Amino acid sequence: DTGVSQNPRHKITKRGQNVTFRCDPISEHNRLYWYRQTLGQGPEFLTYFQNEAQLEKSRLLSDRFSAERPKGSFSTLEIQRTEQGDSAMYLCASSPGTSGEGETQYFGPGTRLLVL
Amino acid sequence: ILNVEQSPQSLHVQEGDSTNFTCSFPSSNFYALHWYRWETAKSPEALFVMTLNGDEKKKGRISATLNTKEGYSYLYIKGSQPEDSATYLCATEASGGSYIPTFGRGTSLIVHP
Numbered sequence: 150d151t152g153v154s155q156n157p158r159h160k161i162t163k164r165g166q167n168v169t170f171r172c173d174p175i176s177e178h179n180r181l182y183w184y185r186q187t188l189g190q191g192p193e194f195l196t197y198f199q200n201e202a203q204l205e206k207s208r209l210l211s212d213r214f215s216a217e218r219p220k221g222s223f224s225t226l227e228i229q230r231t232e233q234g235d236s237a238m239y240l241c242a243s244s245p246g247t248s249g250e251g252e253t254q255y256f257g258p259g260t261r262l263l264v265l
Numbered sequence: 266i267l268n269v270e271q272s273p274q275s276l277h278v279q280e281g282d283s284t285n286f287t288c289s290f291p292s293s294n295f296y297a298l299h300w301y302r303w304e305t306a307k308s309p310e311a312l313f314v315m316t317l318n319g320d321e322k323k324k325g326r327i328s329a330t331l332n333t334k335e336g337y338s339y340l341y342i343k344g345s346q347p348e349d350s351a352t353y354l355c356a357t358e359a360s361g362g363s364y365i366p367t368f369g370r371g372t373s374l375i376v377h378p
Binding site: 152153180182184189190191192193194197205240242244251252253254255256257258259 | 269358
């Protein structure tokens with residue numbers, strides 16, 4: 150399967166613990182996005198990378214959240230000192246990044262986080 | 266930030282019924298609109314991307330229209346099948362080069378056999 154993959158698919162953690170999620174985009178896709186989706190809401194943008202550069206961060210992204218894409222391929226999203234409000238589905242998407250706006254994004258299956 | 270509204274929030278139809286949903290958005294600074302289908306336990310799947318006023322796109326039994334002047338898009342499903350059951354998400358991009366879509370809350374469709 151050459152689509153976007155995310156690991157783990159599910160994560161249960163206790164409040165205060167740190168968690169890290171991984172996203173492997175479609176090979177050669179330059180843009181990589183992270184979103185958070187909670188029940189009854191659409192995906193909310195968190196951050197995006199053009200190659201290894203993090204170009205935008207949402208104001209939703211508190212300083213407990215950090216994302217990296219060190220070699221312009223896979224990306225990690227870390228949440229430090231998790232809170233119950235962090236419980237959500239975390240989605241990753243990638244796009245070619247070769248044209249302007251209006252590119253289709255290809256999504257992974259998401260990582261569902263539950264903070265107890 | 267574009268305020269993207271989708272209606273209805275959920276919809277139950279019988280197999281064979283045709284149905285449609287609405288996505289509305291502010292028409293100023295509009296650049297592109299995306300429709301995605303998200304089945305439970307799967308990845309959201311892109312259906313259409315539209316940019317021009319009056320655009321119509323079709324994929325099998327699913328079609329979409331776009332009116333950028335009044336700020337809405339319709340998604341139509343003809344002869345719904347149980348496998349069409351999913352959440353249908355609409356997302357818009359503003360002009361200006363940010364490449365960041367704003368998603369609506371989605372319409373949850375359940376097609377009963």
